[in-house]
Amino acid sequence: MRFDVVSIFPEYLAPLDLSLIGKARTDGLLELNVHDLRTYTKDRHRTVDDTPYGGGAGMVMKPEPWAQALTEIAETSPASVPERKPTLIVPSPAGEVFTQKLAYELSEEVHLVFACGRYEGIDERVLEWAGEQFTVRAVSLGDYVLNGGEVAVLAMVEAIGRLVPGVVGNPESLIEESHSDGLLEYPVYTKPSSWREREVPEVLLSGNHGKIAKFRREHQLRRTATRRPDLIDALDVSSFSKTERNI
Numbered sequence: 001m002r003f004d005v006v007s008i009f010p011e012y013l014a015p016l017d018l019s020l021i022g023k024a025r026t027d028g029l030l031e032l033n034v035h036d037l038r039t040y041t042k043d044r045h046r047t048v049d050d051t052p053y054g055g056g057a058g059m060v061m062k063p064e065p066w067a068q069a070l071t072e073i074a075e076t077s078p079a080s081v082p083e084r085k086p087t088l089i090v091p092s093p094a095g096e097v098f099t100q101k102l103a104y105e106l107s108e109e110v111h112l113v114f115a116c117g118r119y120e121g122i123d124e125r126v127l128e129w130a131g132e133q134f135t136v137r138a139v140s141l142g143d144y145v146l147n148g149g150e151v152a153v154l155a156m157v158e159a160i161g162r163l164v165p166g167v168v169g170n171p172e173s174l175i176e177e178s179h180s181d182g183l184l185e186y187p188v189y190t191k192p193s194s195w196r197e198r199e200v201p202e203v204l205l206s207g208n209h210g211k212i213a214k215f216r217r218e219h220q221l222r223r224t225a226t227r228r229p230d231l232i233d234a235l236d237v238s239s240f241s242k243t244e245r246n247i
């Protein structure tokens with residue numbers, strides 16, 4: 001999987017040199033190229049923004065530097081072959097919401113390109129123009145607004161990259177995590193079994209794997225129903241036991 005990120009703050013992406021994603025890059029499982037948008041400006045002030053047509057507060061990112069940067073990336077893309085285009089992800093509060101389902105879908109791609117907007121956003125014509133060379137998707141982390149796309153890209157690259165085979169050492173750990181089965185994950189405990197007068201649930205010390213699995217499933221359902229009732233509505237409960245349906 002190759003990632004390319006274009007930003008006016010390339011140093012914002014430095015955390016992707018660390019930990020799991022950093023090791024996957026060293027091991028050759030992931031490739032990450034970060035590009036400074038100002039490299040693709042032509043004026044002495046390296047201008048990337050200008051005032052909005054129609055008036056209004058703030059500035060808008062000029063289209064031409066983006067076209068230069070994205071064209072260069074597309075020309076070297078492993079996905080720029082007949083019947084296949086690289087995917088261009090544009091973080092935006094006006095985008096589809098990023099979910100674990102979308103992370104899995106995108107982890108199947110060979111080349112993801114991220115365009116980090118700043119100011120009031122990128123000239124809309126860039127997203128229209130880019131559709132010739134890319135599959136373009138505007139994506140939001142959630143219903144709140146950041147100051148630019150970089151933080152969203154950090155989250156998405158980690159969420160997507162960790163799903164690429166070989167990146168996470170034990171793939172089984174991807175199975176029982178939140179959202180992998182539509183539910184939130186169960187509570188976890190470790191030593192000591194008694195801590196500040198709080199005990200680990202007895203069943204987890206029993207060695208009875210059937211009872212442990214039942215305990216964990218019930219806590220997944222209870223936690224999801226309490227914290228994210230919206231996820232319950234989306235579940236296919238036809239496989240649930242009578243007890244599970246009444247939690």
Ligand SMILES: OB(O)c1ccc2cc[nH]c2c1
Binds near residue numbers: 092116118146149
């Ligand atoms: O909240 B966001 O995901 C986001 C993304 C891009 C820009 C550009 C200016 N503000 C932004 C916010």
